[in-house]
Amino acid sequence: EIVMTQSPPTLSVSPGERATLSCRASQSVSSDLAWYQQKPGQAPRLLIYGASTRATGIPARFSGSGSGTEFTLTISSLQSEDFAVYYCQHYNNWPPYTFGQGTKLEIK
Amino acid sequence: QVQLQESGPGLVKPSETLSLTCSVSGGSFGSNYWSWIRQSAGKGLEWIGRIYTGGSTNYNPSLKSRVTMSVDKLKNQFSLKLSSVTAADTAVYYCAREGPYDSGYYVSSLSHWGQGMLVTVSS
Numbered sequence: 001e002i003v004m005t006q007s008p009p010t011l012s013v014s015p016g017e018r019a020t021l022s023c024r025a026s027q028s029v030s031s032d033l034a035w036y037q038q039k040p041g042q043a044p045r046l047l048i049y050g051a052s053t054r055a056t057g058i059p060a061r062f063s064g065s066g067s068g069t070e071f072t073l074t075i076s077s078l079q080s081e082d083f084a085v086y087y088c089q090h091y092n093n094w095p096p097y098t099f100g101q102g103t104k105l106e107i108k
Numbered sequence: 109q110v111q112l113q114e115s116g117p118g119l120v121k122p123s124e125t126l127s128l129t130c131s132v133s134g135g136s137f138g139s140n141y142w143s144w145i146r147q148s149a150g151k152g153l154e155w156i157g158r159i160y161t162g163g164s165t166n167y168n169p170s171l172k173s174r175v176t177m178s179v180d181k182l183k184n185q186f187s188l189k190l191s192s193v194t195a196a197d198t199a200v201y202y203c204a205r206e207g208p209y210d211s212g213y214y215v216s217s218l219s220h221w222g223q224g225m226l227v228t229v230s231s
Contacts, residue, residue: 001169034217043202043221044153055208055219087153091216096168099153 002026004088006100012108015078021103023071023088032092035064035073038102039084047086048073075105083107110135112203112222120197120229126190130203130222137161137184141206143218144177144188148199158206159186193229200224 003026013019023033031051036044046055048064051071061076075082088100116128130142144156157167159177167175176189190197207219 032216036218043204043224044218045221046208046217046219049208049215049217049219050210053210055217089153089217094216095155095157095166096170097155097216099155101152 001096002029002090002093002098004090004098004100006086006088006103008103009101010104010106012106013078014108015080017078017108019075019078019082019105021073021075021086021105023066023073023100025069025071025090028068029090029092031067032090033064033066033071034089034091035062036087036089037082037084038087044087078105080107110205110220112205112220114201114203114222114225116225116227118225118227120193120227121231122194122229123192126188126193126197126227126229128188128201128203128225128227130186130188132184132186132205137181140214141216142179142186143204143206145202145204145218146197146199147202147224148196150196151199154199156188156190156201195229198227198229200226 005024007022033051035048038044052064063074065072085102085104087102091097111134113131120126138161141158143158159165174191179186202224203222204218205220
């Protein structure tokens with residue numbers, strides 16, 4: 001099973017600033033990597049797939065990069081609605097697809 | 109727009125079988141992979157398994173001995189059964205569809221999710 005490790009567990013950033021979240025895979029997942037945003041009481045929402053492609057309706061301030069084992073989600077200018085928990089997930093080799101433990105993005 | 113909705117008992121007794129159904133509306137049910145994921149405080153998000161509209165399945169090895177998934181194309185529904193449950197199976201259970209459709213195939217990320225359903229295992 002591929003283990004996904006996210007860092008940091010919590011990130012405190014001020015509105016308008018940039019946030020950089022990291023995800024590392026225990027072995028290469030090529031570009032088969034997705035990022036999700038989850039707000040309290042809601043299901044996760046797909047933000048990025050293919051490591052760098054924004055899903056439909058996702059604002060351009062969200063960007064993804066990386067391949068192999070190292071990935072980054074960047075939010076260029078944080079809006080109030082962006083404070084949430086973010087998860088990465090690989091889908092390179094079934095079974096199983098696995099998620100990271102999440103990064104909580106909180107207001108500084 | 110595809111919409112998914114989980115349904116089933118919210119309380120299951122230990123050693124019994126958890127049974128959930130996901131109803132799909134607003135889009136094509138055919139030629140897709142449909143997944144179950146659960147989220148608990150202790151283990152985060154865990155992929156339980158998936159079923160193709162044609163009936164083929166893939167299960168998480170950690171749960172494989174207790175999981176059965178099925179699909180009903182006539183009703184646009186798919187289902188999850190998890191047997192011999194314990195308190196460790198208490199979680200919010202989500203159903204989801206793989207996607208999006210990009211460059212001629214469905215990407216195996218999860219583009220559409222149900223709202224989730226809390227299932228508690230307790231006597």
